[in-house]
Amino acid sequence: MQSLESGIGTARVEIPRASRFARHKVSAAVLAGLLVIVGLATAWNLEGWPGRVDDDEGTYVAQAWAIVHQHTITHYSYWYDHPPLGWVQIALFGWLTDGFNRVAAAVFVGRQFMWCLTLAACVLLYVLCRRLGMRRTTSAITVVLFGLSPLGQFFHRLVSLDNIATVWVLAALVAATSPRRGWGRACLAGACAAIAVLSKETALFLLPVIAWVLWQHTGADGGGAVDGAAVAAAGRTTSATGARVQDDADLGAAVPGTGASGTGGLGTGDAGTPAEGGAEAAPVWMPDFRAFAGQHSAEIARLRGLLRNPGTLLPGPATLGRLPRRVRHLLVFAATGCVIVALYPIYALQRGQLPLMWDTLWWQFFTRPGSGSLLDPNSGTYAVARGWVSSDPWLLIAGFVAALALLLSRRLRPFAVALLLQILVLVKGGYLPFFYVTGMLPFAALAIGGAADTLWDVADPDWLARRRGSLPAFARRWRGPYLGQGIVAVVALLLAAIAVPSWVSQLNTNSTANGDAPYLAAASWAEKNVAKGDTVAVDDYLWVDLKRQGLNPLWIWKIDPQTAPDGWKSIDYIILQPQSPGTLAGMPALQGAYAHSVLVKDFGNGLTVRRVTGG
Template sequence: MTLVIERPSPTADTAPVKPVRSYRSWWILTPLLVVAGLVNGWNLHGWPGRINDDEGTYVDQAWAMLDHGALAHYTYWYDHPFLGWAIIAGYAGLTDGFDRAPSGVMVGREVMLIAALVSCALLWLLARRLRFGRGWSAVAVALFALSPLAVYFHRMVFLDNLATMFMIAALAAAASPRRSVGAALWSAVWFAGAALCKETIVILLPALVWLLVRHTDRRTRPWNLGVFGVTFAVLVAAYPVFALLKNELVPGAGHVSLGWALWWQVFGRAGSGSLLDPSSGTYGLAHSWVDLDPWLIVPGVLLVPAAWFVPRLRPIALALLIQVVMMCRGGYMPFAYVIAMLPFAALLIAGLLAAVPTRVPAIAAGLVAAVLVLPAWTSTMVAQSHVDGSADSRAATRWVVDHVPRDSVVVTDDYIWLDLKLAGFTKPVWLWKVDTDPEVMTEVLPAGAASIDYVVLAGQADSTLASLPTLREGLAGSDVVERFGEIEVRKVRR
């Protein structure tokens, strides 16, 4: 296989590229978005099931913004910037989401569906600005939208989905054919939005700056980079300024702080191990991605070296390489980490196939897709369409609503917490706030475990209960009154 090696030239690297204004792009993109919407929206609430209560946390925090103007349903401790759940709150407010949806988390998943479709449109725009043909741009969008791995994570309420959407917008602005200061300005605005949704996205700054450099004229490059840097810095600085105004920038007695939260995020968490260690949590997480779908992330990563022979793909390859290297360092690896890798893997696969001067690799890829990829994807998506992974959680919630007094103290996860609040319960307690939030212990659990009436949870790991002794004591002194799959409703004995 021979790649077309692009040499830096006025035509390839610095000459202005006229914007493509053609209805033909819409004739291709519109059906793609319809198919993406159907695939990502079908059984939105049922698959994946309720497997990571970060979903509930972000939706609960959005509810708190609307209900009583707070940044979180408990004390906001700067775990993440709050733009992500502010977007969910805005959507819920405009659509009356928390009053109409069958469950609070469904509101967040609706926002994720919209974010996925916007990301698809932006990925098309980015691919076209990287001089992909319409056909290969469609391939990139299809990979990003239809892979079961992508669908699995795009549906869940993770800040990474919103941050990735803004990141793709920043890259598309940086690659603007106008090569103007305005393009640099908007690239900074969108990238700041990404950072204010999920701060870890800033590791991709080198790739974004490289793309911006490639798409600016040498004569105006200092101005463009200056505008980008100042705009991004000013917008992101609003977050620490906010903390400073609340006297919560640095650690101190009696209050949370941004400084402590950043320290905890970087150094305080137990590491997941390196991707290079087969016994590590990081390796196991990556293996689960491959089990779900090996046809997107694996080829994308393997093609990173080849992408260096295609100059227009080098910033995209760098973005994916940075994320792979971070997986090898041995630090904490978030469950949703793969989300920001998906668009770059899709672009590399489509971009490298487009760069090959002969049709043989494209034909071979098409045969592989027809024989292996599409049947596997179709089988997975058909199977998931019949799964209702949230049924047990909803059933447990309904039982509590029907049988437990509204003033009872119910310890539960963040999925069920909001649905109980919406049903009129006054004292639901998120399990992670037992023993860790002084306000909860003083006002809701003054007698410790004796203050708990019910516990509604799936089985918890010993390591979790070791850090929550009051919850452990409550569970030890309780009896199961109902069971819904793995979720037990326990009544604490007085």
């Protein structure tokens, strides 16, 4: 069976298997071309640009390295900051590809994984657009906007949990829009959504959107689709006689006592009758099971029916089967997601740290010092958002405008809300992570592509005929059949003339950057000049590289009485970029080491090595 889409509704028709692949070969060819373009653009100078701009990259890679090589969930004692599934996936990639033994800088393992995720996100975004009824052209434009914009190229390369969570959110949306009618799509959507949350907790904000999309794309009851109600009905039993009533086509069994093979009780022959004649009597010291089976054949038949259909033992499945189809699918989605997400608190409970986990989550979402509101020009949120827009104003601003327009489209409204909801969080004034924009990029691209696809339909003469009476006077006089195409073409040409040269210039400049050179030089210098037992204070970009060389690196955020019992005197070298006064004020041992150190070498981009002299 194959399902063909018409908007959100679905109709089930028989299609030969050969045509199923034939009708997708054009889309497959388009998608393959897109993957080649985006893949080459993203892989070009992947390690050199961006430079080492945020040491969260190094943190996640160091935690992944610890899973593979130290068999611990982090390189230091685990603290409840983010759920660990994100760097577990990086660790799996590093283990499968032998990445940590293959590359010069460990962070490149994470960036290679981000490259794979970018291609996976492009595939999922294209499939999602097609399942939403968008044309191949606008679906391809959506992927290009997502994959080639300078803002996307910057954040897709960086090792972040947001990149991982975004891919799983897209996977959940693709599952939710599946044309299949069974519970599997809801279960898969719930599983992907749960993995997204366990990869980065901010994915919680998008769970209502995923549920909304699942609701939209789940048909109403009827239509002949096999679901839980049919299965429950097929397994009902009669309490008086123990005879099982079921659908032969679904369960393929016969009613006991009719002579069908394999349905008799214990001690019966092939025809379902008790064994007679030459059968030997059971020894006196053994229970006579055949006699027992003959006396309780009805009860045994009923028990066998219950064991064959365990759902009939509980009232839950039957009750679930009587609910509307959409409600059932939402319940399956929620139950699957909750079961998987519950593994995280179960892990904390097993370690006796459940209160610590809840305290951390409460701090992350509610009490962590905020970055200010987007509406405040003096806030940190405004400064970060301004940096995003300066890098690429077209994707975010055009996506915002398109999302406002798509609120009028029932088909694409959930995706417009997904983008606007994330923008609303910026206005609220909570803490703004550096990688936050990553989750906005696919929805901004989809809003632009979806708006173009929707506006293109305005060209339909029937559309004008149906709505001419409700249009303004100047619009009622319009006789041309290409209104929508004209608007889309003009806007596209204007944006292409302005944005494309800027994009090409930025990507060309970035392709020649060499942001990894200072850190590679520092790691090489440390290997040749630092004694094995010396303690070297570093950020997490260098931690794994020095650890692989057999040195004794100390992550600056873990300088405490356990790791540095003599305070600054426990530190022999400092290899760091400049630290802000606020950071040093919270690290007295590091501040003291700086005060008693001398510059040894400058590697560029602010990265220096200093030797602590003790003077």
